[in-house]
Amino acid sequence: MRLKDKIALITGSGSGIGEATAKTFAREGAAVVVVDMNEDGGNRVVSEIRKAGGTAEFLGADVGSTAEIERMIKFARDRFGRLDVLHNNAVFTTVGRIGEITLEGWQKTLDVGLTAYWYATKCALEVMLPKGKGAIVNTASVSGLAGDYTLGAYNAVKAGVVNITRVTGIEYARKGIRCNAVCPGPIGTPPLLRLEDARPDIVGRIREAIPMGRLGEPQEIANVVLFLASDEASFVTGAFFVADGGLWAHSGMPSLSGQGPEW
């Protein structure tokens, strides 16, 4: 088991990538704190983990509030005595061109997607530093490495996540704490699957833009997070890992020979 006896907390783990990570961590021997503002999703994930023989606790919390973040770290410490792995993963996204985004939408995107990641890291460090060991994994995105139409606030947040990952990595590198990010491309989690139901044409074009010609599976991101959280990544810190079916490797330039991905 790759996370045997570790205590791990995952935000936004009542669905999608966080859910896959929670189940993967539990299967690999970790006790998992499932944090989500969606109580039904969080409770479902915990009961599925327990049914499979794993250890998990659910905490309903909104990571858009710093007080709730303090409560979530305290919950892990009270229940399990320490925290070995923090996976910052929850998200809120406002949609609109730069000139159309509202201040409220911008602020909430930053609160949930960036301030929460920094503040949870800050609180987790208080628990990890005395032990001289810990791993933090942040869910960034290829949207943190380049721009997307109508996702300006999300692009800013994910670029910020990539860079606070670097700073956390270098600042605590000699204290036993590693911090890394995963940058998924489009993954078949509920938000994208709902979009596919409503607008199959849009998701069809997204699939076409991915060199592998398909969406990623949540498990394919959980596998990367597992590696980064585990001791196998003992010399990896301040890094980001792209898992996107080749999307980010493409410049976006159409082929000069007129050949497409089927070539």
Ligand SMILES: NC(=O)c1ccc[n+]([C@@H]2O[C@H](COP(=O)([O-])OP(=O)(O)OC[C@H]3O[C@@H](n4cnc5c(N)ncnc54)[C@H](O)[C@@H]3O)[C@@H](O)[C@H]2O)c1
């Ligand atoms: N799905 C993709 O295509 C994709 C691509 C790149 C990056 N990501 C990133 O992956 C992460 C997970 O996304 P997903 O696709 O699994 O989404 P998802 O909607 O399936 O899961 C997100 C979970 O976060 C929870 N959440 C949202 N706001 C919260 C808050 N304030 N407090 C607590 N919980 C909250 C939701 O209730 C939900 O259960 C996000 O950081 C997202 O930006 C996703």
